[in-house]
Amino acid sequence: MHPRNFYRDKIDFTQLADAYPPLKNYLIQASNHPNKIIDFKDQAAQRCLTEALLHRDFNLKMSLPPDRLCPPVPNRLNYVLWLQDVISASDYMKEQNAEVMVHGVDIGTGSSAIYPLLACTLEKSWNFVVSEIDPSSFESANRNILANELNDRIRVIQPGASSPILLPLFLDESKCFDFTMCNPPFYGSIQEVIQSAEAKQYGPNAVCTGAEVEMITSGGESTFVAEMVKESLVVRERCRWFTSMLGKLSSVAEIVEIFKSNSIDNYILAEFVQGQTRRWAVGWSFTDIRLPDSISRIPNANPTISKCIPAHNTIKQPVLSASKESLCDALTSILSSINHLFFKSIHNRTTYDMDVDTEPNASADFLVFAQEDTWSRSARRRQNQLLDKSSGRNTFEQSSGSAQTASDLVHSSRMACSIHVLQPPANDSVVPPSNPALTESKSATVTATENFTMEFNWRQGRDRDLFASFCSHISRKMR
Ligand SMILES: C[S@@+](CC[C@H](N)C(=O)[O-])C[C@H]1O[C@@H](n2cnc3c(N)ncnc32)[C@H](O)[C@@H]1O
Numbered sequence: 447m448h449p450r451n452f453y454r455d456k457i458d459f460t461q462l463a464d465a466y467p468p469l470k471n472y473l474i475q476a477s478n479h480p481n482k483i484i485d486f487k488d489q490a491a492q493r494c495l496t497e498a499l500l501h502r503d504f505n506l507k508m509s510l511p512p513d514r515l516c517p518p519v520p521n522r523l524n525y526v527l528w529l530q531d532v533i534s535a536s537d538y539m540k541e542q543n544a545e546v547m548v549h550g551v552d553i554g555t556g557s558s559a560i561y562p563l564l565a566c567t568l569e570k571s572w573n574f575v576v577s578e579i580d581p582s583s584f585e586s587a588n589r590n591i592l593a594n595e596l597n598d599r600i601r602v603i604q605p606g607a608s609s610p611i612l613l614p615l616f617l618d619e620s621k622c623f624d625f626t627m628c629n630p631p632f633y634g635s636i637q638e639v640i641q642s643a644e645a646k647q648y649g650p651n652a653v654c655t656g657a658e659v660e661m662i663t664s665g666g667e668s669t670f671v672a673e674m675v676k677e678s679l680v681v682r683e684r685c686r687w688f689t690s691m692l693g694k695l696s697s698v699a700e701i702v703e704i705f706k707s708n709s710i711d712n713y714i715l716a717e718f719v720q721g722q723t724r725r726w727a728v729g730w731s732f733t734d735i736r737l738p739d740s741i742s743r744i745p746n747a748n749p750t751i752s753k754c755i756p757a758h759n760t761i762k763q764p765v766l767s768a769s770k771e772s773l774c775d776a777l778t779s780i781l782s783s784i785n786h787l788f789f790k791s792i793h794n795r796t797t798y799d800m801d802v803d804t805e806p807n808a809s810a811d812f813l814v815f816a817q818e819d820t821w822s823r824s825a826r827r828r829q830n831q832l833l834d835k836s837s838g839r840n841t842f843e844q845s846s847g848s849a850q851t852a853s854d855l856v857h858s859s860r861m862a863c864s865i866h867v868l869q870p871p872a873n874d875s876v877v878p879p880s881n882p883a884l885t886e887s888k889s890a891t892v893t894a895t896e897n898f899t900m901e902f903n904w905r906q907g908r909d910r911d912l913f914a915s916f917c918s919h920i921s922r923k924m925r
Contacts, residue, residue: 448527450530452503453523459481463498466494472495489516493512496519496558504563504567505567507590507593511582513582514582515558515660528727531740533548533625535737547572548625550565550626550627551575551614551626551627551685553614553674554579555576555583556578556629557586557587559587559600562591563591563594575614576603576614578604583660587602612677612688619684624685624686625686626687632667632694639662666694668697670690671690675704675705675708678730678732688731690728691725695724695751698728712731713729715728715754715756736904736905736913738760739759739760742759743756759913761902763899763921764898766898773867773900773924774791774867777900777924780924781812786820787821788814788816788859789813789814790812792811811867814861816860817859818912821916860907861906861916862906862907864905866901900921902920
């Protein structure tokens with residue numbers, strides 16, 4: 447489950463029914479359970495549970511038709527929370543608390559329109575264009591959006607049978623989006639649905655109320671998502687992140703194979719475990735935005751997909767220091783010594799070599815921008831050969847005649863990364879080995895050092911080697 451998902455703890459159904467009395471009709475006292483529960487095999491009880499959670503926890507009014515999928519709220523929340531992470535990390539230069547409009551797309555929003563409703567409730571600056579092919583779900587989605595007075599932020603469109611899946615992106619070619627999301631129909635045929643139900647050892651935990659159009663698509667979910675990848679190759683950077691849920695582990699490998707065959711190296715994976723249910727999310731981008739491992743990689747992935755996990759965008763290096771201040775001072779001095787490197791120390795609020803006009807997301811101690819490798823031995827040799835003795839350090843300033851703004855830097859830099867100094871765990875101090883040359887009187891000056899960690903996060907760029915070479919240079923210098 448996503449770490450911010452507040453349904454990590456078991457739901458107290460009696461308490462929930464106090465907040466949403468219609469649920470009282472479905473409370474049962476099971477003989478083997480101390481608290482009242484609901485029967486997950488009762489479709490009406492399931493629908494009432496979803497309505498109750500949305501009412502109590504999100505102040506959302508929801509009406510779910512009995513012949514369509516009933517979306518479990520904890521599971522749907524996982525995807526929205528992960529997308530919040532994706533957008534927040536992509537906007538690493540955004541001013542703290544600045545409201546920037548975020549434009550999302552939900553493909554196949556269903557009768558509930560649950561994803562855009564949850565997302566717009568959590569994020570006041572998000573708005574959506576959502577699609578729904580099934581006329582009955584299209585009507586119902588519109589009703590739910592209207593009931594919550596979110597029709598000025600969520601627009602529903604109904605594609606035709608031959609429309610592209612990513613229709614919202616093809617309607618207005620001047621419009622850019624921040625992300626697409628989708629929970630596609632999983633199965634390729636009705637036989638697959640039946641086989642999947644039979645394969646569950648003790649039968650499914652909950653009834654599935656889905657209609658055929660919601661559950662079945664020709665070729666199954668991987669064909670559906672593969673088609674989205676194909677369409678995204680046309681739209682490319684007009685959307686920052688394309689994403690989708692996947693319900694089958696085998697689909698993860700199939701989709702990553704499609705990324706590789708289309709030279710899409712900037713992709714992300716996540717896994718959500720909800721009780722006995724496991725789901726995966728995939729995302730891909732044609733932009734140069736890079737996301738930290740905590741968002742882009744599955745830790746301890748199932749061996750079946752370990753080869754699919756994207757390359758690291760986070761590099762951690764242990765470093766000994768007496769304090770965070772001295773470590774940051776040492777880093778500042780190393781970064782200052784690198785030619786043509788722009789950096790901002792958020793740690794002590796000092797700007798070096800640039801006049802950044804915004805206060806970026808302070809999740810890092812340093813933000814670093816480079817246009818090229820000026821730190822490696824070969825790069826320094828090259829520079830020495832070319833050195834114009836009178837030149838200054840800052841080529842951006844030389845060429846533009848003015849200090850760089852944040853947006854200049856983001857656009858002109860070939861590599862951006864953040865450096866975060868992580869405090870050691872408590873009681874992790876190390877006293878340097880005693881030096882026999884030190885007499886007893888001198889030993890009082892020996893300072894204990896602690897095991898800090900420097901965490902480098904690649905934020906932007908297309909050249910992975912440039913990022914790796916920068917991290918290894920800084921780590922070597924800090925030793
Ligand atoms: C698994 S349901 C997901 C519904 C909802 N998003 C949820 O998570 O509860 C898939 C939905 O996609 C819709 N759908 C299938 N193909 C579509 C397409 N090409 N364009 C838009 N919607 C589509 C189905 O009608 C169905 O409502």
